[in-house]
């Protein structure tokens with residue numbers, strides 16, 4: 563019977579903290595949890611949530627996932643705890659890991675997350691940093707698996723900013739050996755170190771493609787993915803980015819150039835009629851709300867493995 567496995571790294575800061583086998587196992591667990599074929603209990607376990615930025619999906623899906631496991635969450639709001647007053651991370655992490663069994667953190671600098679993980683004696687989970695959004699990627703690849711059943715022949719095209727979401731897609735894509743194409747303006751390329759790490763993992767170097775032409779990128783693609791052009795904290799760059807990303811919207815014209823069976827993903831929240839049109843978000847190819855639901859199932863699977 564399928565059961566949670568102990569993850570070798572006992573943390574999830576990056577997609578690279580898990581192996582291909584662990585990733586496949588988490589997705590399989592998530593699928594079974596979603597179908598209610600599996601009952602996993604971690605009664606009385608406590609997940610601490612430290613969110614320096616707003617969240618709907620990540621926060622609520624973690625809360626519901628812990629509740630389904632029989633555990634609970636504590637919302638450690640930085641503005642009402644001593645985190646907001648600037649207590650050093652190494653002190654906060656050592657104290658919280660005496661109360662909580664796991665800690666999920668959404669913050670700006672990835673290095674702060676790494677500092678938490680360094681001092682915490684309990685598993686730390688990346689709930690989004692400037693570098694990666696690995697929990698999002700788990701949900702993305704579960705959604706793709708549900709649609710295409712296996713990852714062979716999947717071509718995933720991400721159109722937009724080479725941001726944290728793109729980074730995690732690239733790294734998970736490399737672990738799964740699927741073709742990932744990134745279409746972005748020259749100023750907004752993914753982080754070179756992420757590209758280099760992915761290329762080291764890919765057995766076939768040509769499976770990761772970076773282009774500035776969305777139309778070339780969607781030709782033959784069966785997954786079209788986008789995210790907001792200006793992430794949280796980049797509000798002052800909004801006007802400039804809106805100009806720079808002209809021509810990078812997923813609209814029905816671009817969708818028609820992809821495979822007939824192509825699905826459309828967006829991690830949400832979206833700016834409708836900017837990076838994606840209203841029509842495409844709600845069209846029959848869209849799996850955006852299944853993708854949002856899958857945050858819950860993959861995080862329940864991830865928590866089960868980290869608690870096992």
Ligand code: CP
Pocket residue numbers: 616617618619620621690698829830831
């Ligand atoms: N996709 C995502 O992380 O959504 P939230 O910001 O609402 O958590």
